[in-house]
Amino acid sequence: MTLKYLNHKIITSEQISIVRTLFYSVTSCLILLLFPQPVSAHAFGALYSLPLPFWLYSYGASVALIISFLLIAWFAKENKEFNYPRIHLNLNHWLVFLLQVLVLAFFAVTILAGFFGLQSPVQNFAPTFFWIIFLLGFTYLSGIFGNFWDKINPWKLILSPLNLKPLLDYPKSLGFLPALIFYFILIWLEILSSGLGARPQFLSTLLLSYTFINILGSIIFGTQDWFKYGEFFSVSFGLISKLSPFSKENVLNTSTNHSTLLLFILFALSSTAFDGFRSTIPFFRFFFLYNQTLLLLASPIFFLTLYLLAIILMKILTRSSLSIKTLSLHFAFSLIPIAFAYNIAHYFPLLLIQGQSIITLISDPINQGWNLFGTSDYQINVGLVGANFVWNFQVFAIIGGHILAVFIAHLLTLKLFPNRKQALLSQLPMLILMIFYTIAGLWILSQPMMTGGL
């Protein structure tokens, strides 16, 4: 019927695209009907990590405690001049250009794959690429190599050449609020949407909508301000890159200028903690009646309260004339390593295991039966990292983050209090806070887990 109909018409390109969409939908439906169970039936984003054994939890907790006071003793010993480590690196502009081309190509492929590929989260290129390779991979790479995202951000690449002048001045009092809202939506889609965020077509629609929002934001507020305050990934990767020794802007030579940025950092901490915590038995015991979206929304308040308590204590101890707000913004960046370490400890196994499926998917990104790189038969090796490796990795990542956080807090202290005695006194509340955050992170990782409902 369809063929006959087609033969009698002059086919416009629009009709071709409709027919093609139909064709893809019909074939994908057929394939889904023929194989009701996905061939490779891994749940999307499933973590296979075992709870930390008790001895490793106690080890991590005691090491965090001992190392903290060792660090304080070391800081107190003599007058030391510290600087945040800085390695200069000149990027070859051809390399940057190559990366830009690659990033735009991957952006296009991801969107096409979501619309036209198979509609199964694990067999489609888009969800694995976006949620695992890009979101986790770029977070870790930014922490190590600095803010390369700023040079290859596809939305910025598209919008920067237009050199849009702002129609309105960005209301600076809002701070990083748009980015913070996007952050919440992103995490909600990642962990609480029951798989909605991993649906290929939905994901591509989302990315296109986000592109549209970025265009709109740039037209209204100008490219520069929008990408500074509004675009989520620029804010997020920008913050993490402040830890990198390759970064021009690090935790020491820049500072938090708005409370929304402090909330952003606290949400990075609390959302990861929440994701770990919500699959444990204690969570089910105490919180299973509550709405998880509200709990996620409330989670940074818990971390903020403790942080503010430490700041108030610091103000009392040092008799500083600085306001609590100034103090709390000043020390905000010292929490970045803890948030980064939580993220690595919790999600890195996902990148190592499920991230492998990108090897298979990339050979046939739009499910056309291609084998571009000869890897379309690659099978995920679940045994690549065993439980022992994951356990040790998690504990050392968290201890590493703790040490870096204490170090940064010390540097920030010296910047603020030239008086040594005052500096050391001010350090104590932050130290206690960090020990608490670190032990809380380890505690969550050590809790027995719960599957299904009660």
Added chain:
Amino acid sequence: MSKNNLIYLIVGVLVLSGLFYVLKPKSTTPLVTVSPSTESTTSAQPNSTKSFDLVVKGKKIASGSGDLKVTEGDQITINITNDEDEELHLHGYDKSVELQANKPASLSFTANLTGRFPYELEKSKIEIGALEVTPK
């Protein structure tokens, strides 16, 4: 690096490695809690055979806990009876077994991957429990 800094570094490394060595359990047999009714352990040796009898009613485990705790290398048999036609799928190991309503089915394999692997009723996409394989 000054002498003082070096001392702090050495003390730090000693604390890290010393505590690790002291706290790490010496015996290689991990503490496995045995849930009474669902499990019958035939031998306490490493690489033992373990079988679990699971009864699923209304998409939930009716027979005790759905958490199956074993040690790496164990021979596992999962006997499962469901009250409707389904398929059981074990993640990670990627093993499946067809379930016919109220007929026992079983899944046998060696636990050579360590970690926590949820298993689900594939058609209803409901996770009902998890296999926890502790390293030796």
